[in-house]
Amino acid sequence: MIQPVIDNHLDSAWIQRTLRADVAEGLLLSPKELPSKWFYDDRGSELFEQITRLPEYYPTRREREILQREMDVIAKRSGAETVVELGSGTSEKTRIVLDALVAIGRLGCYVPFDTSEAPLLYAANMLAQAYQGLTVHGVVGDFEHHLGYIPDGGCRLFVMLGGTIGNFLPPARKKFLAKVADAMHPGDSLLMGFDLLKDHDKLVAAYDDPEGVTAAFNRNVLAVINHRLDADFVLEQFAHEAFFNFDEECIEMWLRATQYQQVTIKDLDMEVEFIDGERMRTEVSAKFRPENIAPELAEVGLATEQLWTDSLGDFALSLSRRVQC
Numbered sequence: 454m455i456q457p458v459i460d461n462h463l464d465s466a467w468i469q470r471t472l473r474a475d476v477a478e479g480l481l482l483s484p485k486e487l488p489s490k491w492f493y494d495d496r497g498s499e500l501f502e503q504i505t506r507l508p509e510y511y512p513t514r515r516e517r518e519i520l521q522r523e524m525d526v527i528a529k530r531s532g533a534e535t536v537v538e539l540g541s542g543t544s545e546k547t548r549i550v551l552d553a554l555v556a557i558g559r560l561g562c563y564v565p566f567d568t569s570e571a572p573l574l575y576a577a578n579m580l581a582q583a584y585q586g587l588t589v590h591g592v593v594g595d596f597e598h599h600l601g602y603i604p605d606g607g608c609r610l611f612v613m614l615g616g617t618i619g620n621f622l623p624p625a626r627k628k629f630l631a632k633v634a635d636a637m638h639p640g641d642s643l644l645m646g647f648d649l650l651k652d653h654d655k656l657v658a659a660y661d662d663p664e665g666v667t668a669a670f671n672r673n674v675l676a677v678i679n680h681r682l683d684a685d686f687v688l689e690q691f692a693h694e695a696f697f698n699f700d701e702e703c704i705e706m707w708l709r710a711t712q713y714q715q716v717t718i719k720d721l722d723m724e725v726e727f728i729d730g731e732r733m734r735t736e737v738s739a740k741f742r743p744e745n746i747a748p749e750l751a752e753v754g755l756a757t758e759q760l761w762t763d764s765l766g767d768f769a770l771s772l773s774r775r776v777q778c
Contacts, residue, residue, distance in 0.1 A: 457577040457589035461570060462599045471595070472681055473721060480718075480725050489620055489706075489736040490595070491674050495571045498542060500670040502572075505545075505615075507666060509658045512616050513546075515768035516646050519761050520549040527772055528553035530758065531642040533610035534561040537603055539596070539633070540617045541565035542572050550612060550644075551584060562588040562606050568595060596629060600636040609641045616648035616768070619739040622701060626739070631753040637775040643755055647769045649762070650740040653697035660695035660704050660738070668693035671706055674735055683719035690714055694732065706736040746771055 472491060479486045492501070505513040528550075536550055547563070554560035563580060567573040570593045581589045590604050611633065621629050633643065660667055671693045675686040691708040698705050710727035717724050727733075746769065747757035755773040762769045 454582050455586065455588055457574075457581050457591060459570075459574060459577060459591040459593065460602060461593040462602060463568065463570070463593050463595065469681060469720075472678070476678055476682060476718065477721050477723065480723070485725075485731075485733040487674050487678075487733065487735050489674075490568060491677050492670060492736075493569050494673070494677050494680075495569060496676070497670060497673045498569045498572045500666060500673060502542065502545075503666050504662070504670060507662050507664065509662045511655070511659060512646070512648050512768055515763040515765065516614060516616075516770065517546055517549070518763045519768065519770045520546060523761050523770070524549050524553040525556065527644060527770075528557055528559070528610075530772065531610040531644070532559075532608050532640075533642060534559045534607040535564065535609040536560075536562070537564040537566065537609050537611045539566050539600075539611065539613040540615065541567045541576060541591075542569075542615075546614055547576070547580065547612075548583075550610075551580070551587075554610075555584065560584065560587065562590060564590050564592065564604060564606075564609075566592045566594060566600075566603060568593070596632075600632050603636050605638075609637070611637060611641060611643045612645075613643070614646045616646050616738070618645055619648055619703070619741070620737065622703065622737055622739060626749070627752060630750065630755070634753040634755055634775060639775050639777045641775045642758075643750075643771075643773045643775070645750075645771050645773070647741040647746055647771065648738065649767055649769055650702055650742055651767060653699075656697055656704055656740065657695055660706060661693070665693075667695070667706075671708060671735055675708070678718065682721060685717050687714065691733075698737075701737070701739070702742075703737045703739040705734060706738075707732045707734050709733075741769070743769055747773075 577589045577591045672688045678684045694707045710731045713729045750773045757773045760771045
């Protein structure tokens with residue numbers, strides 16, 4: 454086993470400074486808003502892994518179906534020897550990608566990129582043990598600031614699974630995709646998952662499960678603020694809500710105050726009032742029309758080579774390539 458190398462760009466000072474800025478800005482908006490990236494401390498990552506196994510949460514199963522059916526073709530067409538996974542989590546679906554490269558004798562390096570160190574370390578060690586001779590070079594970083602630190606290494610296949618791209622609405626999405634493209638070299642490929650537009654009842658059910666796992670995941674952002682910014686949010690006084698925004702064609706998750714409360718955030722020297730019934734947005738998850746995917750990617754210099762969907766048409770994977778600027 455080759456010992457994994459982990460570069461951590463999210464030291465405690467950086468996290469604290471960025472969280473302070475995001476919370477201070479978001480709680481002064483009307484309506485209030487918190488960035489969804491703060492769900493993902495170690496507890497949040499565990500809860501999200503639970504969500505992916507819920508019967509109502511179809512994206513994981515639909516995406517896996519496409520990967521199992523098409524990954525051999527994708528591996529050959531990419532020409533890659535290095536896999537860069539953006540938002541790797543515990544890398545459960547990564548084995549399908551890596552196995553396909555092993556089968557054609559090309560796998561050399563795996564680069565997991567994630568905001569949470571614990572699951573990244575777990576996945577890095579697990580995969581380094583499972584694949585003889587595999588070099589693992591992990592990066593703990595933030596999508597908005599650290600994509601430029603992804604290591605070079607031959608022809609690379611960038612992978613972003615799970616429909617994570619939906620967390621960006623159009624203006625922010627274009628900016629993010631441009632950063633991904635900038636981190637790629639001409640000839641590198643991008644395999645990206647897109648949750649497709651469908652019946653809104655099915656969409657809402659995937660974000661509001663009866664077991665309450667998604668609700669716990671949603672409220673975890675308040676636990677993160679309590680812990681890191683010495684705040685006194687009472688998690689039980691916020692109800693989880695999810696609904697479909699027909700204008701933006703996205704799912705939105707909100708936390709609704711179930712009674713009047715005044716929250717103190719000591720590290721910000723800030724007091725925030727929530728009136729009974731007030732809602733605070735914590736996540737958006739855009740849903741895509743297949744015909745719009747290639748044009749969006751083309752705007753940032755990514756030429757789509759093929760788009761695959763699952764048997765029910767719920768989810769899509771696109772393979773695109775970085776073209777010369």
